[in-house]
Amino acid sequence: MNKAITLALTGASGAPYALRLLQSLVQADYRVYLLASSAARVVLKTEQQQDWPGSPRELSAYLCRQYGAKEGQIVACGKEEWFSPVASGSAAPKQMVVCPCSMGTVSAIANGASDNLLERAADVVIKERGQLILVPRESPFSAIHLENMLKLARLGVTIMPAAPGFYHEPKSIEDLVDFMVARILDHLGIEHELTRRWGYGQA
Ligand SMILES: Cc1cc2nc3c(=O)[nH]c(=O)nc-3n(C[C@H](O)[C@H](O)[C@H](O)COP(=O)(O)O)c2cc1C
Numbered sequence: 001m002n003k004a005i006t007l008a009l010t011g012a013s014g015a016p017y018a019l020r021l022l023q024s025l026v027q028a029d030y031r032v033y034l035l036a037s038s039a040a041r042v043v044l045k046t047e048q049q050q051d052w053p054g055s056p057r058e059l060s061a062y063l064c065r066q067y068g069a070k071e072g073q074i075v076a077c078g079k080e081e082w083f084s085p086v087a088s089g090s091a092a093p094k095q096m097v098v099c100p101c102s103m104g105t106v107s108a109i110a111n112g113a114s115d116n117l118l119e120r121a122a123d124v125v126i127k128e129r130g131q132l133i134l135v136p137r138e139s140p141f142s143a144i145h146l147e148n149m150l151k152l153a154r155l156g157v158t159i160m161p162a163a164p165g166f167y168h169e170p171k172s173i174e175d176l177v178d179f180m181v182a183r184i185l186d187h188l189g190i191e192h193e194l195t196r197r198w199g200y201g202q203a
Contacts, residue, residue: 001073004031005188006086006096006125008118011039012137014100014162015047016173020181021099026069028190033086033093034063034076035118039102056081079116086121094130095188096121100162101134103145109134109157110148126155133187135180137162158187168195 005025009018018040025032036044036052036059044050053059059076067074077084085091098105098118105118109132114120125132134157138145149159164170164179182194 001029001031001070003029004033004085004093006033006035006093006121008035008037008096008098008101008105008121009040009044010037010098010100010102010105010118011043012100012102012105012162013043013047014135014137015040015044015050016177017135017162017180017184018099019048020177021097021184022063022074023067024181024185024190024192024194026067026073028185028192030190031072031093032069032074033084033121034059034074035079035086035121036076037079037102037105037116037118039104043100077117079118081117082120084117084121087117087124089124089128092121092124092128092130094125094128095133096125096130097133097135097184097188098122099133099135099184101136103136103138103148106134106136106145106148106152110151126157129156131158131188132156133158133160133184135160135162135184160184160187 056076056078063074109122164176178194185192
């Protein structure tokens with residue numbers, strides 16, 4: 001476990017993407033620093049009927065059990081845990097994914113708010129010129145959303161909207177989720193077998 005990544009969940013719809021991504025990162029033997037906003041917890045309850053423990057320590061243990069992770073492999077951090085490694089360029093993982101990413105968090109990141117650990121962690125990855133991937137979900141996008149995303153894209157942030165394709169003939173919700181998660185893993189450079197690749201297995 002010598003690779004680390006930050007995974008942040010916010011209050012946009014799309015909790016199943018985040019859970020599948022977490023599972024894939026654990027399987028790929030990454031240490032995962034996990035950040036979840038208050039709204040992300042509401043969405044998790046609504047979409048997945050999951051009620052995560054409030055304290056970071058309990059949440060870490062709960063998720064490690066849930067995903068068969070090694071002890072310390074999933075490190076949940078509180079929203080004002082300013083001494084977490086993700087809060088400083090000297091210790092933060094170089095890769096971070098915000099999945100799903102609300103328009104509120106897109107705005108906060110685009111404006112460098114750094115008002116909680118999640119926003120600060122994203123700010124750190126941008127300033128350190130690491131890899132930041134946002135998985136926004138909203139429909140339609142307003143000009144505010146689009147301007148914020150354009151600003152971030154120009155800074156090198158990858159904007160990867162939760163918009164699964166249908167050309168792999170999905171049969172289930174899991175197939176749609178895997179489509180998105182596979183694309184995220186591709187961008188992170190993590191091998192996986194979640195979906196068939198374009199051009200392979202076509203008639
Ligand atoms: C069930 C549910 C679904 C939501 N879906 C979205 C969404 O898809 N996109 C979005 O930007 N906000 C969505 N919201 C609203 C955000 O959760 C809200 O703006 C919140 O303040 C975002 O905070 P955060 O960025 O700190 O997580 C949703 C809220 C709930 C309760």
